[in-house]
Amino acid sequence: MRTLASTRTTGLAVALTAAVVVAVPVLVTGTSSAQPTATVAAAVGAKTITDPLIFGHRGASGYRPEHTLASYDLAVRMGADVIEPDVVSTRDHVLVVRHENEISGTTDVASHPEFAARQTTKTIDGQPLTGWFTEDFTLAELRTLRAVERLPDVRQENTLYNGCYQVPTLQEVIDFAAVASRTSRRPIGIAPETKHPTYFDSIGLSLEEPLLQALQTAQLNRAGSRVWVQSFEEANLRDLRRLGLRTQVVQLTSAGTTSRPYDHVATGDPETYAQMTTFAGLREVTTYADVLGPDLTQVLPRDAAGTQLPASRLVADAHRAGLDVVPYTVRAENAFLPLQYRRGSDPAAFGDALTCSRTCSPPASTASSPTSPTLPSPPARTCTASPPASTTRQAAAGQPQAARRAAASRTAFAQQ
C-alpha cells in the first residue's frame, strides 16, 4: 500500500505559512513516498512533489462556522488543497459531519423545545458529557438544526452566520469536493476523521463500514486518491485496512506524556501517544498508516509560559520512518499563538502567525495554488436569520479585514 521513502525532505514552514491563509488549517509536510508522490504530483499539476498540501481544518473555520459546506467552500476559495470533515453517526446510521457527537456547542439544538427531552449525560471516551448527541437523532431530525459558531468569543464575526447552515452529511462533503475539483480546476481532497470509533462501536453504529462504502461508491477507495482517513485511535485504522481501505491513512496523536488512544485505554494497552511518536513507535505506525498527524506543539513545543521553543525532531523522525506529517492546527488568533507571536492584548485579534509558521521549516519552493476565478457555486443556504442573506461569495467580500489578511498572507507566502 505504501512505500517507505528514504529521500523525504521537509516543507513544514511552507505549509504552515500557507496554512494561515486558510486560518484554521492543518498541513502536510514533506514529499510523499514514491507511489503517492508520483500520483500527487500528477494530480495537482502545477504543484511539485516538494510543495506542501494545505488542509483546511474543519473548512475555513476561522471565517465560517466549522464543518459546514460554507466553511469548506471558503477553504477551497482560499487555496486549501484538502478539506477536513469530522465524521460521527446519526441514530439511523448516516455519517454526518460534526466536530463531536455532542452538538450543543456547534448547533442550535438547545433552542429547539421539541428536542429538550433528549438532553442527557453520557460517558464518551471516559469523560462525562451533558448535552445532545447525534446518535440520538435521525438524519431528518438533525436536518432541522442549524450550525452555530463553536468559539463565539474568539470568532465573533462568525456568529453572523449562526443559523444559516445545516449539518452536512459525509456524502455531501464527498460530492462537494468533486464539484469543487471540477470548477476550481485543481483536485480537492478530503480528510475524513472518524470520531470516537470505539464509542460508536459500543452503541452499534460502527463508523468504518459506511465510511468505506461511501468511498467505494465514489470510486475514491484506491491508492493515490486524494483521501486521507484520520483517527486518534489505532485499532479502527487497522480495522479499515483489514476491511480493504486503500487510501492514505493518518494516525493522529495528542500532546502530553500520558495521553493514549482511547482504544488503548479500552483494551488496557499501555502504549501512549508519546511512545507512538518515538522513532520505534513511528516505524510501527507505518505498518498501517502513511501520515502522522501530531498536535502542533509536538512539532513546535512551548514552555509553561506559552513561549515557543525550537522545533522538536518529530518531523525529521517521522520522515525518516517513512511518514508524511500533517500537524494540527495553525490558528491566526492571539489566543492560540505562542507568546512571542501575539500582537496586542485582544485574544481574538490576529497575531503574527506567518512568522510563527516559518520558524520550523526550509524556504518555500513555489507559491500556493491561486484561487481560481471559476469556483463552485456557494452551497445552498437555508438561512432565514438576519443579517447575512448574502451568498458565501458576497459574505466573504463583506469581511474586508479577513480578506485583506488572507491576501497579505498569500502574498507573503508567494514571496518566500
Ligand SMILES: [Ca+2]
Ligand atoms: Ca478533525
Ligand SMILES: [Ca+2]
Ligand atoms: Ca468499528
